[in-house]
Amino acid sequence: MSLIPDITELLARARADLRMGLPVALTDGSGFSVLAIATETLSAQRLADLRGLGGEPVVAVTVRRAETLKARAYDGDLARVVVPADAGIDWVQAVADPSDDLSAPMKGPLMTERHGSANLHRIAIALTKSARLLPAAVIVAVEEGRNFAATHGLTCIDHTRAAPHLADRSALHSVVAARLPMEVSEAGRLHVFRPEDGGEEHYAVEIGRPDREIPVLARLHSACFTGDLMGSLKCDCGPQLRGALAQMGSEGAGVLLYLNQEGRGIGLANKMRAYFLQDQGFDTVEANHRLGFEDDERDFRLGSDILKSLGFNSVRLLTNNPAKIAMMEKTGIAVTERVPLKVGETAHNRGYLATKAAKSGHLL
Ligand SMILES: Nc1nc2c(ncn2[C@@H]2O[C@H](COP(=O)(O)OP(=O)(O)OP(=O)(O)O)[C@@H](O)[C@H]2O)c(=O)[nH]1
Numbered sequence: 001m002s003l004i005p006d007i008t009e010l011l012a013r014a015r016a017d018l019r020m021g022l023p024v025a026l027t028d029g030s031g032f033s034v035l036a037i038a039t040e041t042l043s044a045q046r047l048a049d050l051r052g053l054g055g056e057p058v059v060a061v062t063v064r065r066a067e068t069l070k071a072r073a074y075d076g077d078l079a080r081v082v083v084p085a086d087a088g089i090d091w092v093q094a095v096a097d098p099s100d101d102l103s104a105p106m107k108g109p110l111m112t113e114r115h116g117s118a119n120l121h122r123i124a125i126a127l128t129k130s131a132r133l134l135p136a137a138v139i140v141a142v143e144e145g146r147n148f149a150a151t152h153g154l155t156c157i158d159h160t161r162a163a164p165h166l167a168d169r170s171a172l173h174s175v176v177a178a179r180l181p182m183e184v185s186e187a188g189r190l191h192v193f194r195p196e197d198g199g200e201e202h203y204a205v206e207i208g209r210p211d212r213e214i215p216v217l218a219r220l221h222s223a224c225f226t227g228d229l230m231g232s233l234k235c236d237c238g239p240q241l242r243g244a245l246a247q248m249g250s251e252g253a254g255v256l257l258y259l260n261q262e263g264r265g266i267g268l269a270n271k272m273r274a275y276f277l278q279d280q281g282f283d284t285v286e287a288n289h290r291l292g293f294e295d296d297e298r299d300f301r302l303g304s305d306i307l308k309s310l311g312f313n314s315v316r317l318l319t320n321n322p323a324k325i326a327m328m329e330k331t332g333i334a335v336t337e338r339v340p341l342k343v344g345e346t347a348h349n350r351g352y353l354a355t356k357a358a359k360s361g362h363l364l
């Protein structure tokens, strides 16, 4: 029946629920089910209600966050931190949020679960990440998750159906394209691409009429509200964006993909949390790890999907990031040349650029 939501639609609904502070039910094939609620949006009342269900709540965090908390991650990529009976909402939120790690360190050792499956916890963390929240969820076991969800009006996600969708990227479809005269070239054209999973749209700006038979001058730009729009001195994104467009304008042809992967894929709120940690002395990579993220959560395969759908097979790529080149090559876009893009170094971003060179392999 087409009027019943499919798994993609249920996952989109689950992301919205988590952002609103609602629990979602997760079930696996063996009859095990849980309620999961994002730690970031959890209220004291809902924590009390979750406890009222009788199970012992845990906070599922990534192994990155567990390392900072010195909690044993028996599940490899994640840890299930047991919530003590007397712990309140502040304790639960401090497990996920590193803002007060230095001023009010958590008193350990934190107990973590080692028995039973963590499959549903993994799904919960993946959902919080794709909802651009802190990657942590409070989980409580419930009987008959599907029935519980139906009687309480909650979204219910089945592990076997969800796992492949969360591991892969969603297909993108072109929505519209129109002429966009720009300062760098009057022959500009903006294309909007929309993913099937209800996630962020991405854009492509075509300059001139690039010949599809020869490598096109291309840039995969990741959204940076602070750098692109506010003139932030903490990174080099704004000058890179304008430098790339200017070069395409002067060559008369090029394509710039504007990928809405703010903060290397963690979202603006989490990027600002990372900046708060950077002001406490952590570098850009350490800050991401303390928040529970990998240093780069972006999926550059989106870039090759868009290039292919525009008819491009080979590029001269404007970048200093070898990971982008490797991903293009792996996903069927030939990179015939790396065109360096070194602009916008300031006293404020010198350390940031040096960390990217030392820890993330960026070319200087
Ligand atoms: N998480 C996080 N993201 C940041 C930080 N500073 C900038 N960003 C984001 O990083 C992305 C830009 O990535 P960069 O590493 O500068 O550049 P790149 O795109 O990997 O490589 P280039 O092609 O050489 O520019 C944008 O999405 C920015 O919002 C930071 O300190 N923390």
Ligand SMILES: [Zn+2]
Pocket (backbone or CB within 6 Å): 224, 226, 227, 228, 235, 236, 237, 238
């Ligand atoms: Zn930036």
